[in-house]
Amino acid sequence: MTDMFRLDGKTALVTGAGTGLGQHFAQVLAHAGARVVIAARRSEKLAKTESLITAAGGEVFAVALDVRSASNISAAFDAAESQFGPVDVLVNNAGFSGFSALLDSDEANWDAIFDTNVKAAWLVSTELIRRSRQHESSSVSIINIASILALGTKFGLGPYMASKAAVVQLTKAMALEWGDSGVRANAISPGYFPSEMTDGLFDTPGGRAMQERIPLRRTGELHELSGPLLLLASDASTYMNGSVVTVDGGHLCHTL
Numbered sequence: 161m162t163d164m165f166r167l168d169g170k171t172a173l174v175t176g177a178g179t180g181l182g183q184h185f186a187q188v189l190a191h192a193g194a195r196v197v198i199a200a201r202r203s204e205k206l207a208k209t210e211s212l213i214t215a216a217g218g219e220v221f222a223v224a225l226d227v228r229s230a231s232n233i234s235a236a237f238d239a240a241e242s243q244f245g246p247v248d249v250l251v252n253n254a255g256f257s258g259f260s261a262l263l264d265s266d267e268a269n270w271d272a273i274f275d276t277n278v279k280a281a282w283l284v285s286t287e288l289i290r291r292s293r294q295h296e297s298s299s300v301s302i303i304n305i306a307s308i309l310a311l312g313t314k315f316g317l318g319p320y321m322a323s324k325a326a327v328v329q330l331t332k333a334m335a336l337e338w339g340d341s342g343v344r345a346n347a348i349s350p351g352y353f354p355s356e357m358t359d360g361l362f363d364t365p366g367g368r369a370m371q372e373r374i375p376l377r378r379t380g381e382l383h384e385l386s387g388p389l390l391l392l393a394s395d396a397s398t399y400m401n402g403s404v405v406t407v408d409g410g411h412l413c414h415t416l
């Protein structure tokens with residue numbers, strides 16, 4: 161049964177793979193047998209992920225990528241394909257969250273959040289789909305990283321909340337439009353996990369109060385995202401398309 165979660169012979173691309181969730185996702189996919197392309201802007205962060213995967217015996221290739229640039233994306237796919245062949249699994253993980261109340265938010269902040277979290281997922285995914293049609297790839301899995309803030313709320317994170325709600329609907333549009341060519345698109349909505357984005361947040365009075373509202377009374381650990389990721393990436397989920405898998409210790413269930 162566990163064989164259905166293996167990714168041997170597959171190529172996976174993870175955006176934002178130099179830190180946090182993306183670094184973890186890249187390691188998990190490599191451990192499951194995939195050749196993994198790791199992409200982000202900071203090469204020193206990618207080098208760390210690369211060394212972790214190589215040390216564990218995995219196959220990895222690092223490529224510089226700003227997900228907001230269509231020309232960058234095309235070049236990254238060219239490099240990835242020449243190294244490992246067509247991409248079968250895409251994790252749209254790169255993300256950005258600026259903290260400001262709506263009246264204090266400016267256009268630059270709004271655009272940075274939407275360009276990174278929403279437009280980039282569309283840009284990277286459409287590049288993959290155009291290429292997979294040329295390669296006549298029969299099975300592609302796209303995994304978009306949303307957030308429980310697509311549904312729940314937090315003061316000062318309005319643009320981020322709106323962007324992650326858009327990621328959920330974008331995932332459903334991908335599932336709807338591309339399913340007929342064997343493409344599956346699903347999303348993971350994480351609760352709170354350690355990363356650069358959440359650095360220093362959990363140990364504040366507000367962070368501790370937040371943890372009390374989580375039914376499991378704690379934030380998540382990165383390994384607790386491994387199972388959901390492998391489920392959606394692998395043949396264990398061949399009939400899942402347009403699903404949003406919440407991984408939050410029950411955070412969204414808190415009482416009103």
Ligand SMILES: NC(=O)c1ccc[n+]([C@@H]2O[C@H](COP(=O)([O-])OP(=O)(O)OC[C@H]3O[C@@H](n4cnc5c(N)ncnc54)[C@H](OP(=O)(O)O)[C@@H]3O)[C@@H](O)[C@H]2O)c1
Nearest residue numbers: 176179180181201202226227254255307352353355356357
């Ligand atoms: N941590 C949580 O609790 C949590 C909860 C829900 C959802 N999420 C989501 O999980 C994803 C990963 O976040 P994280 O928590 O792991 O935070 P993180 O450590 O800050 O990782 C985000 C990564 O995205 C990359 N990135 C940002 N802008 C980019 C761009 N323009 N082009 C390419 N890469 C870019 C960054 O790499 P470079 O700066 O090197 O490019 C960075 O490594 C995000 O989508 C986030 O919204 C996180």
